[in-house]
Amino acid sequence: MGAGAGAAVATATAQSAQGAASAYPFFGAHQAGITTPVQDHLHFASFDMMARTTLDDLVELLQDWSYAASRMTQGLEVSATGAVGGSPEAPPDDTGEAQGLAANGLTITFGFGPTLFEDADGTDRYGLAARRPTALQPLPAFLGDDLDPNTTGGDLCIQACADDPQVAVHAIRNLSRIAFGRARLRWSQLGYGKTSRTSADQQTPRNLFGFKDGTANILADDAAALDEHVWAAASDDQAWMAGGSFLVARKIAMLIETWDRVRLAEQERITGRDKGEGAPLSGGVEATDPDFAATDAAGAAAIDAHSHVRLVHPDFNGGVRILRRGYNYVDGNNALGRLDAGLFFLAYQRSPEQFIGLQRALSTDLMAEYVRHVGSGIWAIPPGASTGSYVGAGLFT
């Protein structure tokens, strides 16, 4: 049985008030980076195991990654010798660009993709097929998908979040380097500015459509909601996943220039909230619950039945909720001079069915005209490692 399985829910907490000096524990019942207050910057990376690697290679990689992550999240270099403490006649262990920088709230979260358990040919690559969570399947196709294989899938994923982008990039770079000969980077994505909050102290940020996003997110201090909607339990399926979760990533390109030409009233109708305050169109302030029965002066629904806020609302989705911690992304611009930008959606849930149901509910979303899903991935997020152990140990015991 892996580390932390069945342990009581514990929320990762900063050793100090948020800021450059924040350092979150790496070891614990859950991996950090899920309920951790959303940091300012993201570097997300997907990896594929290389051909002819063995189960031992996979285990050793996870051990090496966990060791390095346990150091970097505390503001330390990747090894004791680091960037300059080794032999001058050898390449340094640490690439060095984070020397002098504190932990900056760095969290490093690891996940296992469906292809780690069974590749496209149905091969049980590492003898893990019997331990595969039943729900860990490639996501179904959704209406409007326009997925690029270069930003989709992967055997393993790492989510690095920090309040300094150099710290997040340093983490992914050094973990990629540690993987040399065992796993290679398949794709990666930088993000910034967060589009969700997971702590009541955090202001609701705005997405690139200019609207507040994440108002109704599950917060880190809502233990009951986390147990119901986010953390896998031993009774769910695979006992080794207890205390873990399932991560869905979606790279959602936003048709910024088109959106910017939509009149304000229509932008608000599509969203179901007003743009300034973020209040539901049924009235009140940002925190007010939407009243889907409310009507306007003309007798029409105040909140359109196909608005984004209504389609994903728990009341119309059997009470389903997810924990979102996505980021804005801007990858420069395309050949037409349009910003190549959008939302890198990241959501944690107890079962992928939660995301699948919500995404299907969005098939009639008024907002669909202005977004394209161009990347996708799903990973089982194992529970946290116990001190001195490694992430995912429970899968191998």
Add this chain to the structure above:
Amino acid sequence: MGAGAGAAVATATAQSAQGAASAYPFFGAHQAGITTPVQDHLHFASFDMMARTTLDDLVELLQDWSYAASRMTQGLEVSATGAVGGSPEAPPDDTGEAQGLAANGLTITFGFGPTLFEDADGTDRYGLAARRPTALQPLPAFLGDDLDPNTTGGDLCIQACADDPQVAVHAIRNLSRIAFGRARLRWSQLGYGKTSRTSADQQTPRNLFGFKDGTANILADDAAALDEHVWAAASDDQAWMAGGSFLVARKIAMLIETWDRVRLAEQERITGRDKGEGAPLSGGVEATDPDFAATDAAGAAAIDAHSHVRLVHPDFNGGVRILRRGYNYVDGNNALGRLDAGLFFLAYQRSPEQFIGLQRALSTDLMAEYVRHVGSGIWAIPPGASTGSYVGAGLFT
């Protein structure tokens, strides 16, 4: 005569201590964003004027851009009605994603490329050829150039720097939108983490090779060095450029994985400084002047004659210095799983000859094996606008 020409050198100063609330004046003798303490984030954009635009279109665009920039740099929306204050039946003036965010030290710096004065066919597009600074020519080819036309050149440039990436991106997005029908975005680049400092208060940051960079940069309080090396004077060439400067941008891809396999002693030999402290290999601390005559125990030069620090040192370049304010960039990864990352080099100088001489001196740089110049541009940076006027007004009077 344009705004600010011939005025005394004045350093842009923050209205408050650095932080989210910092706001730098937009109007002044010089444009902000040159000597301003380097902010944490960059969004740089290059624009081309559209076909069949007139001189009036160009002037109006610069007026509209200056008005919007004068507001956004003070933490205001792009217009008085902004994101939600206009008619609900019209698209909002402001895209809205920076609502609730302070100025975050935003500076917006505008420049004119050689092609604004004369296109590739030799056409004097706007009747400005006689006002062209003689030195504003496309950069010559350098040894090892591997320039992508999609990240090279442009009629106009805008450098937006801020301590919050959302604020910098919001600025470029809204200025692109204002340009609709007159100029279109040609290419853009995000950067973070700064690789230079322009203020003695700032720590010397590290580049993606893990070394401190910018130790010997010109600082904002060194008025004599700024006058000698950075600010154009009325007597230089075109009087309208007095108080302005010349910007060279180079997108320098760094072969990260190759570098990371180089032994520490060789990394230090190539750089000419040690990796931990940043001291010259002739000894001392970071701030110690390099002693190029010093020898090691074996009698060899302590600082290699082809090290980066020696080749660009003013002592070997006729005293030439430049003001650098570059940023690290990470654009995800390439198809081989290698990080697509490097340095977005930005340097301000009184004449482009300063950069050209230094870059030629680097033709035998030991570091050349590990970098590729993949993008490039040069722009004349007009002086600052006087209150109520616009950037570049002097070019048109």
